[in-house]
């Protein structure tokens with residue numbers, strides 16, 4: 296492809312993308328393809344000779360699009376969102392065009408310095424402690440892995456990096472039973488072992504029981520274990536519960552344990568001063584992560600990781616082969632030493648575009664609207680006898696179930712709600728996912744898509760009610 300053809304194709308692509316966003320509501324939110332259906336339409340061998348864009352795009356429309364679940368559909372209420380937005384998308388085009396490898400400052404000084412700047416912007420926007428230092432990671436999972444590795448190195452006097460895990464260290468990590476699975480995964484990778492992840496019980500609103508944490512730590516200390524890290528969550532994945540950070544933080548301080556806070560989804564809400572009560576005690580944390588790629592309109596991947604002491608992070612990951620030695624070392628940030636990967640994408644650019652093109656107030660307005668819509672739905676559910684709320688609406692996620700009169704067996708109620716969810720998702724008009732709260736099958740409606748409006752939530756709620764009634768009578 297030469298530049299002339301590229302110009303023409305890129306213009307067509309811009310139109311294709313704008314059409315997509317204008318017409319997105321005509322697609323079923325959740326893809327309806329069956330396992331193997333897409334693969335069966337794709338040739339087993341790569342083409343030996345060049346194919347034109349017209350041919351490739353035709354196959355994209357015919358084969359790929361039906362197998363796409365539309366995460367940018369305003370009626371996408373499943374999981375947590377993976378939002379994009381026009382400014383983010385435009386930045387991503389430039390990122391791909393420049394094709395930078397942002398491993399060290401010298402491989403693109405502007406990328407390193409922009410990253411430092413936008414991470415400082417995020418701190419101000421969210422009211423995070425001024426003395427923290429930020430770095431962009433690909434995912435919250437990678438950020439939490441960085442936290443666990445740093446915590447492990449600090450606890451073992453940086454000897455594990457040198458000698459490896461011997462098994463005699465008896466390291467322990469603590470989190471609640473509602474914590475995201477990325478903590479268990481990180482413990483496996485870090486050589487701590489998933490059996491050494493102690494799951495602390497939660498209270499009636501799914502938040503960690505701090506007294507039980509203290510007790511577990513005491514028991515472990517008496518048994519010769521070394522507590523390395525406690526992970527608390529602002530906005531758990533199941534019900535968006537908030538762990539009691541002040542209590543957990545002071546326990547960590549008392550026992551000199553690394554305190555990591557995971558706010559992958561909920562962290563974006565801290566742009567609103569009125570939501571910062573959820574972050575009380577956050578200043579006690581040693582590390583913190585939230586995902587602009589979830590709720591801050593910046594397309595995947597972009598995870599914001601903050602640490603109190605960047606020296607500990609750098610010491611954990613530092614490597615210095617001859618070919619990466621530079622004269623600027625120590626004067627600038629060489630981000631390859633701030634995480635797992637050497638090569639890094641230029642992720643700061645899309646964050647910069649988003650923050651500038653929305654403006655901080657523009658971001659606040661959208662987030663505030665999502666939270667208001669969630670509270671509107673919460674009130675609608677409260678008004679009814681045949682629906683039940685199953686968790687406090689702390690952010691923009693509503694957890695509820697259908698509970699019609701006359702049906703009392705828990706198993707039967709669970710089954711009914713499972714059927715309801717399946718048939719709602721099969722309608723193509725909306726997409727929700729579920730969790731379990733104390734054994735109860737729970738519908739989770741996350742109202743956080745970039746373009747969600749009141750009418751989408753109203754339509755969804757009406758559909759949910761009607762579908763519930765029709766399932767009951769059939």
Ligand SMILES: *Cc1c(COP(=O)(O)O)cnc(C)c1O
Nearest residue numbers: 434435436475477532557559560
């Ligand atoms: C989504 C989520 C994660 C994982 O995020 P990735 O960026 O996909 O790794 C971790 N923790 C919580 C609380 C989450 O909601």
